[in-house]
Every structure is written in structure tokens, then in C-alpha cells.
Amino acid sequence: MKRSPPPPVIDAARVVAYAFVDDIPYLPVGSRVLADNAVDQAPRLAIAVSLSSPSGPLIFHCDEEWIAMGASTAESIERAKQDAECNYPGVGNRWIDTNVTVEEALAFYDSETAGLKCSFCGKRPFEVDGLIEGPRATICRGCVEEFYCDFQFDDGDVVGN
Numbered sequence: 001m002k003r004s005p006p007p008p009v010i011d012a013a014r015v016v017a018y019a020f021v022d023d024i025p026y027l028p029v030g031s032r033v034l035a036d037n038a039v040d041q042a043p044r045l046a047i048a049v050s051l052s053s054p055s056g057p058l059i060f061h062c063d064e065e066w067i068a069m070g071a072s073t074a075e076s077i078e079r080a081k082q083d084a085e086c087n088y089p090g091v092g093n094r095w096i097d098t099n100v101t102v103e104e105a106l107a108f109y110d111s112e113t114a115g116l117k118c119s120f121c122g123k124r125p126f127e128v129d130g131l132i133e134g135p136r137a138t139i140c141r142g143c144v145e146e147f148y149c150d151f152q153f154d155d156g157d158v159v160g161n
């Protein structure tokens, strides 16, 4: 089976290391996989850091196309590798560092989302609760709430003219 490296970003997280584990039998130990269905054998693993928050890294359990089937969390990249070792013994010496920078990850993310951003505050989809796309502008939930509040409590004329 063809083994291609992962994209720089999976699910709005910057991939820092990856490993091919399709030939390592999965051991269901200490499973903390966050998914609707429990993930057993995964052919690919990726350790990634969320673009939106500097919290601990994620371990993505991916299919051959690097689509995340499930994810677990860890306190550090070292800890993520230790956790993966429990499920995939021997993966420890297979990790490949990507050296993807935050700038490269954001550029890739923007290309994947066609540069979608809030027209008012400039935030990207992963930074907001949801983006509403209109024919001429896109607005995030935060800006909707801000403008709504302004509208509610302004007793002057409608703003903007």
C-alpha cells in the first residue's frame, strides 16, 4: 500500500510528527480515543497541535488518506508518543518530524478553506464558533452578538449612515 506523508494540517491542527502503523497490531490498552465509534487498528498516526489553542497535542488515528477516525489527547508530544507506544508497540522509532511551521500550517489551512474569514474581525473558521456566509460578506458569531448588542442598546440612529 502506498505510504504518502500527511498534509501539514489535519482538522485545524498542525501536524508535528507522523508514523505508519499499518503493520503493527493494535493493542487496546488505556484507550482514550474520542470518537463516536471506538477506533481499533488505524494505519496512520499523527501528532498535531491545534491551531486555535495552545493546549496539549492531539494524537490522530487516521486512515490511509490521513482522515482522522478518532483522536486522543496528551500533555506533551513526548507523552503522546508514549501513549501511542502502548497501542502500537515499536512505533517509538518510526516517528517522522514534519517541521511544519505555524505560518506554513496557516497558509495550507487558508488554501483549504479558500481564505474564508470573518469580514469584520478577520478571524478564521477554527477561531470562531461558526461563520455565517452571505452573498457579500461573512460574519462570525462573536461579531453577530457584538453588533446585535450595539443595535439593542443604541437609542440613536441606525449606525452606518
Ligand SMILES: [Zn+2]
Pocket (backbone or CB within 6 Å): 118, 119, 120, 121, 122, 123, 139, 140, 141, 142, 143, 144
Ligand atoms: Zn468576526
